[in-house]
Amino acid sequence: MSHKVIIPIGPYHPLQEEPEFFKLFVEGEKVSDIEIVIGYNHRGIEKICESKHFDQVAFVVERICGICSTSHPFAYVNAVEDLAQIEVPERALFIRTIIAEMERLHSHLLWLGLAGHFIGYNTVWMWAWRYREPLLDCFEMISGNRNHYAMMKVGGVRRDILDEYIPPLKKALDEINRAVDMFKGAVMDDPVIHARLKGIGVLTYDQAVEWSVVGPTARASGVDIDVRRDDPYGAYNRIDWTVVIRKEGDVFAKTVVRILEMYESIRIIRQCLNKMPKGEIDAEVKDIPPGEGIGHAEAPRGEVFHYVRSDGTNRPIRHKVRAPSYMNVASNKIAAVGQSISDATITLAAVDPCYCCTERVAVIDRFRNRKILDGWDLIRLSQEKTYKLRKK
Amino acid sequence: MGLLLNFLIFPGFLFSAIIGLFASWIDRKVTARIQWRIGPPWYQNFIDLIKLLGKETIIPRGNKFTFLFAPLGGVISITLVATILGKLLINPTQSVLGDLIVVLYLLIIPALAMILGGSSSGNPLASVGVSREMKLVLAYEFPFILSVLTMVIKAGNTIRLGQIITYQMDYGSGVGSLSGMLAFVVAVLCMQAKLGLVPFDISEAEQEIISGVFIEYSGFLLAMFKLMKSMLLYIMPLFLISLYWAENIGIYSLIGKYVFLLVIIILIKNTSPRLRVDQALRFFWGPVTLLASLAVILAMLGR
Numbered sequence: 169m170s171h172k173v174i175i176p177i178g179p180y181h182p183l184q185e186e187p188e189f190f191k192l193f194v195e196g197e198k199v200s201d202i203e204i205v206i207g208y209n210h211r212g213i214e215k216i217c218e219s220k221h222f223d224q225v226a227f228v229v230e231r232i233c234g235i236c237s238t239s240h241p242f243a244y245v246n247a248v249e250d251l252a253q254i255e256v257p258e259r260a261l262f263i264r265t266i267i268a269e270m271e272r273l274h275s276h277l278l279w280l281g282l283a284g285h286f287i288g289y290n291t292v293w294m295w296a297w298r299y300r301e302p303l304l305d306c307f308e309m310i311s312g313n314r315n316h317y318a319m320m321k322v323g324g325v326r327r328d329i330l331d332e333y334i335p336p337l338k339k340a341l342d343e344i345n346r347a348v349d350m351f352k353g354a355v356m357d358d359p360v361i362h363a364r365l366k367g368i369g370v371l372t373y374d375q376a377v378e379w380s381v382v383g384p385t386a387r388a389s390g391v392d393i394d395v396r397r398d399d400p401y402g403a404y405n406r407i408d409w410t411v412v413i414r415k416e417g418d419v420f421a422k423t424v425v426r427i428l429e430m431y432e433s434i435r436i437i438r439q440c441l442n443k444m445p446k447g448e449i450d451a452e453v454k455d456i457p458p459g460e461g462i463g464h465a466e467a468p469r470g471e472v473f474h475y476v477r478s479d480g481t482n483r484p485i486r487h488k489v490r491a492p493s494y495m496n497v498a499s500n501k502i503a504a505v506g507q508s509i510s511d512a513t514i515t516l517a518a519v520d521p522c523y524c525c526t527e528r529v530a531v532i533d534r535f536r537n538r539k540i541l542d543g544w545d546l547i548r549l550s551q552e553k554t555y556k557l558r559k560k
Numbered sequence: 561m562g563l564l565l566n567f568l569i570f571p572g573f574l575f576s577a578i579i580g581l582f583a584s585w586i587d588r589k590v591t592a593r594i595q596w597r598i599g600p601p602w603y604q605n606f607i608d609l610i611k612l613l614g615k616e617t618i619i620p621r622g623n624k625f626t627f628l629f630a631p632l633g634g635v636i637s638i639t640l641v642a643t644i645l646g647k648l649l650i651n652p653t654q655s656v657l658g659d660l661i662v663v664l665y666l667l668i669i670p671a672l673a674m675i676l677g678g679s680s681s682g683n684p685l686a687s688v689g690v691s692r693e694m695k696l697v698l699a700y701e702f703p704f705i706l707s708v709l710t711m712v713i714k715a716g717n718t719i720r721l722g723q724i725i726t727y728q729m730d731y732g733s734g735v736g737s738l739s740g741m742l743a744f745v746v747a748v749l750c751m752q753a754k755l756g757l758v759p760f761d762i763s764e765a766e767q768e769i770i771s772g773v774f775i776e777y778s779g780f781l782l783a784m785f786k787l788m789k790s791m792l793l794y795i796m797p798l799f800l801i802s803l804y805w806a807e808n809i810g811i812y813s814l815i816g817k818y819v820f821l822l823v824i825i826i827l828i829k830n831t832s833p834r835l836r837v838d839q840a841l842r843f844f845w846g847p848v849t850l851l852a853s854l855a856v857i858l859a860m861l862g863r
Binding site for chain 2: 173174175181182183194196197284285286287288289290291292293294295298358360361363364508509510511513
């Protein structure tokens with residue numbers, strides 16, 4: 169069996185609905201080598217940012233990814249505040265933290281569902297996404313949007329979390345807590361899942377350090393890093409929480425880390441809601457002085473890093489972004505080689521590579537060939553739904 | 561003429577195709593309800609099939625004859641099984657010597673058709689699927705035949721399917737005894753693999769090898785494969801019922817038992833992830849074969 173066959177995963181493949189290309193060199197069922205090609209979706213975000221003024225950039229970087237849509241603006245405002253030495257009001261820090269943790273919750277639930285789908289367990293997929301819905305409703309209640317919340321702003325946040333939003337938010341958290349309990353039981357007690365995930369795609373501590381992986385991928389290999397604790401931003405140093413670490417480094421450990429992190433997120437949000445002080449939600453920002461600033465944030469997938477340089481005008485002259493998946497995807501070269509194809513696919517997906525695609529929808533009556541709904545109608549519908557949610 | 565009608569209409573091709581497509585709809589609908597979705601309307605599988613029939617059929621370079629014939633062969637063999645089984649359940653005394661063995665052989669042909677069709681397409685993903693399907697056939701065929709053997713022994717060493725049915729009508733169903741029950745459990749597990757459903761949908765794993773063996777199929781030929789799978793969803797439970805659970809073969813009793821088996825299939829499908837092919841092999845040759853052997857030994861002891 170020395171005959172090598174190339175199994176292409178991507179650029180379009182049911183495994184990952186995103187333009188990434190993993191070329192698996194396969195002997196029989198065994199993956200002997202892997203070639204990773206990325207860059208199918210380059211949109212020139214950094215260049216675009218250099219032509220926008222500082223307030224607009226927050227919206228641009230939000231569009232880098234639909235799932236970490238708060239981590240990028242969070243890191244960016246951290247960078248600008250570092251550059252201009254802006255004091256952010258206490259309440260804004262708490263609101264930022266709540267939004268960031270809610271995003272981690274929904275992102276981990278999303279990954280859990282996809283991971284289930286990738287090993288053929290579609291029930292987990294549908295259930296995880298179903299329990300993600302109340303959270304998205306909360307986002308909509310607070311910010312008016314399910315995915316791009318546009319909460320971050322240089323110097324503070326754009327919208328307040330009103331007192332009447334807090335009870336439904338707490339209720340949704342209870343519901344998600346129960347759901348996470350259920351998934352924890354379903355994953356940790358299912359012998360077939362153990363058989364499929366344990367000892368698969370192992371990334372040892374040394375390899376994790378050598379390949380500089382970040383986020384849950386690193387923490388599942390025993391690397392004790394978390395920006396939220398190591399370089400506190402937002403309100404993370406004002407509340408009590410722990411960093412989840414696992415030593416095994418296999419796909420199962422990555423799953424467990426993500427599930428346990430969801431509990432931590434729920435804890436953080438609850439504490440924030442209780443401790444949140446009254447007061448202003450944004451500081452007045454005057455000119456951005458010349459200089460450079462760095463900011464990072466712990467996105468659901470790992471550290472997001474933003475670097476901003478200003479020459480004293482109202483636009484950054486250089487903006488550099490490093491997303492976590494960029495570091496994590498490369499580690500597949502170690503983790504996926506030597507596995508069978510079945511294991512390699514879930515290993516590739518276990519780093520939770522970020523999907524950044526958006527699509528527009530039109531509903532068409534095919535019998536009368538008439539448009540029923542287009543983008544604007546959908547926007548109107550979603551605004552009506554937000555209004556209803558808020559009234560409830 | 562009568563035989564031809566039997567083969568083409570009832571209980572052969574047309575009848576089993578309609579029941580099979582309807583059963584596939586039940587599968588899709590119940591799965592959807594379990595997963596908090598709404599699910600398709602009842603005619604969805606029929607219009608899917610009609611749509612596929614109207615699509616262009618692309619034939620890759622390679623062995624064209626095998627590529628064309630594989631899905632047709634699969635459908636024809638399943639239709640034959642449907643005819644034999646259906647006629648037997650209407651009148652069990654009509655049994656021919658050795659029809660059980662014929663049915664067993666015919667039931668392997670769908671898997672064989674997938675192997676032949678997939679390998680003749682020359683696609684690397686299909687070849688992975690083919691090798692998985694081959695391993696899977698090797699894995700489940702042995703315990704499956706052992707579990708059938710249990711009933712052969714119980715019914716007094718007969719290889720007439722009709723005689724096994726009449727034996728159960730006289731002396732109680734196979735699942736009523738310990739050995740029959742064990743064999744039935746083994747057969748249900750093997751049925752899941754024969755149907756190619758989760759956790760044994762290894763050869764067409766969508767997320768890994770993009771439907772594997774079917775990847776080059778399109779249009780009419782793909783429709784035939786889909787039809788074959790749907791008919792198999794009707795035939796396999798029916799075969800199991802007539803082997804192990806045939807103390808009463810009235811129409812309502814048959815429908816009830818069939819729905820029960822269908823629910824078990826759907827439940828297994830929706831509560832487990834996909835196995836790796838080596839895990840499936842180990843599973844079938846390990847615990848399942850042990851269980852099947854135990855059933856055969858118990859049957860020999862008359863339990």
